[in-house]
Amino acid sequence: MSAYDELMAFTRETEALASVAGRTGWDQETMMPAGAAEMRGEEMAALESVLHARRGDPRIGGWLDAAEAPDEVGAAQLRLIRRSHARATKVPARLAVELARVTSVAQGEWAAARRGEDWAGFAPRLAQIVALKQEEGAALAAGGDAYDALLQDYEPGTTAAEIATLFDALRPPLVDLRARILDSAATAPKLSGEFDEAAQMALSEKLAAAFGYDFTRGRIDKAVHPFSSGSGTDVRITTRTDPADPFNCFYSTIHEVGHATYEQKVDPAYLLTPLGAGASMGVHESQSRIYENQLGRSRAFTTWLFHRMQESFGDLRIGGPEEFFAAVNRVHSGFIRTEADEVHYNLHVMLRFDLERALIAGDLAVADLPGAWNDRFAADFGVAVDKPSNGVLQDVHWSVGLFGYFPTYALGNVYAGCLHQALRRDIPDLDAQMEEGDLSAALDWLARNLQRHGSRFEPRDTIARACGTEPGAEPLLAYLEEKFAAIYAL
């Protein structure tokens, strides 16, 4: 075997183990009995110990030195293996394993603290995790910025400064749009009533199918927090139901299907290789958000959905498709990021980005976090946070060590704006298709121009290649302005 082949065989086995670790995480959030939390922490630590040792295996250095890539795809494989190897050799095994153990256990503790509104009980654990992530960031940065180093796990090639620049460009127009909407005399109707949860799940499955989800290579379960997990031929999603809010179910499902079909549509030749997954969290989010928003919350698609909802639930007490479109896109100042409308969403992300940078930099202590959160929230959203579950305890991310993840949500929105512009350019009759519930042209476009490549190209390149232009904030801002000007008669 050539050095390249040996390296790829070794890497393939590592990727198979990583796939198991990912599914063990899925199991923890969907199937695991509560009493197994501590043992699961040991299991996650053991898996991380193996994965960390394999990714940092000294033989990889030799193989990388000797390997000749057979083609461009092979060169991309080597690039990603080199990156993963460099990362693993920088982080001490003890730290990697400790992080895996602690964040596994912390997940259940966070859920309990959130249910019990018990910030004080959870704060010491979060402080421990921040300290571990500071240590990891410092090890990875090797003298550079720790937060930038952590960011590479989610959005390779990006820096906090670049993101801050992007957010500086986004923020004023969003704040302005928000103010004009809230000042507007026009109001969007709000869906009300009780909606059978089994019927929500049934329609949810229809939506998943419409958005191209392959059920033979995935499954849908209910969970408190919708997420997508896995790659290749086993990509699972979760969704949730709320009798009073079927949109939560439907758009959670569509969002997760965006993530999941991205994974499902990666070139099968990349299965169990470093190329065999989405290019970054930002690119991933571009898929989930374009599915959910630019497509799923479009006037055309909501027209189709309006009729499907009437079939499932009878009279919705909504005047017609136009009113339904406004109800789906109703702008309101809520506490919860995952329930936020498109205007508020990025403001949630910016809040978290600034706070987590300060936490990792050591400029903000965990003890001071709720105060900082609540002050910022009052300033940005004009509402006082009433309880931890509506504030600092609402998201799981920090509890499981995901520092540097949040900004990729806004990046995904920006990328989705760019992709949507290109998609509209290439498929002029998209609206006519979506009114019939036919998303195939749009889905094919995304699969062909972006999803099939997996991690072959760097994240920003992945977007630029699909769009034919460098990504920027303008398409997203123009899309939001046009959409909400129409709904709110701005």
Add this chain to the structure above:
Amino acid sequence: MSAYDELMAFTRETEALASVAGRTGWDQETMMPAGAAEMRGEEMAALESVLHARRGDPRIGGWLDAAEAPDEVGAAQLRLIRRSHARATKVPARLAVELARVTSVAQGEWAAARRGEDWAGFAPRLAQIVALKQEEGAALAAGGDAYDALLQDYEPGTTAAEIATLFDALRPPLVDLRARILDSAATAPKLSGEFDEAAQMALSEKLAAAFGYDFTRGRIDKAVHPFSSGSGTDVRITTRTDPADPFNCFYSTIHEVGHATYEQKVDPAYLLTPLGAGASMGVHESQSRIYENQLGRSRAFTTWLFHRMQESFGDLRIGGPEEFFAAVNRVHSGFIRTEADEVHYNLHVMLRFDLERALIAGDLAVADLPGAWNDRFAADFGVAVDKPSNGVLQDVHWSVGLFGYFPTYALGNVYAGCLHQALRRDIPDLDAQMEEGDLSAALDWLARNLQRHGSRFEPRDTIARACGTEPGAEPLLAYLEEKFAAIYAL
């Protein structure tokens, strides 16, 4: 750290990985989408590659040489680690990994072949697995008997010759009892009607609770084939429902709860160590069978169950508890081992034992297996097998490489007979308790005398210590004779 502590820390991590591998198997049978079978094979192979390398890690030899056990428990740990290390060093990694991959994929293929009655389509895969197991057996036996070597994975310390001797003692009285029952003028009533499947599951959960299953450290799902999986704080079971046959659901549940509570009640100090699981498959089966049969199918417990079933399903069209007891224990000559009554069950096992010994010895070719099965079945059961799913394709075991597993089922029945005798001796008013649905004294007895020890003692010792005598076939035979003589007026 001492050599002992280093070894135990390393072993603990290996056990955590083995726990993940076990749960990945559970997932494959309960949750995995069909399209993921091939990728799952890669994952199982990668896990086996890691586990095999760890169990055969050369450092273990050094640690074992230097380790001093701190106490008797420590000595038992070292004994099991030594055994596992010796096993791993005998089997080539290539073979171990290939077996993991092939048997993972074969599981789905077997299920499809069984559904489609496609013996011919599955036979080549089975032939491949037999060849791999022959190779593994030869590697393990190092000149000795390959089947005996394979048997050690399920029942350490036992030989095929010992089992054959036991079976020779069991067979004539069972054949005689069977003949007298079938010749008897008395008949047992058969439950008939339609039984709501959700209500079956609800009563099934009550039964699981009555038999001591801890739901905070486990879960129940529906699956085509009931099984128990896991150890420590995460022990899951599956059961099944059939509208026409609620007993199948209830006794599958009780059986699997027997396996699961054994794991749940092992001393928590043994968690993620070699002692932290059941002593052998035979001892495991003794728990599942005593729960299912000697307790669950007793006159006393079925009296309680009769009333619970009336509450759940209304009129059962069964005259009363005595008639219900007879219906639960109705003897009939069926094709399916897992649905067999206590009289026929061991005859099923003996058939498989003889055939699998011949397969591994090379005395029987896979191509000739259906003929051999059907001839033997006609001789033993007086019925001609009508289709592969009622014959050679009915059980998953051989398809996933479990050669040497079947005889432990009958061994478990024998052990259950011994334990039941001792239990009755120590708890004279057991029937009065069970009539009230109170199994606590019996469950406590089993937990205290057997389950808590996990793998601390060798399988046969585990039973002997609990019973206070060496195990033999007599108690089982006496129990069966007494029970069925009463039901069938022999």
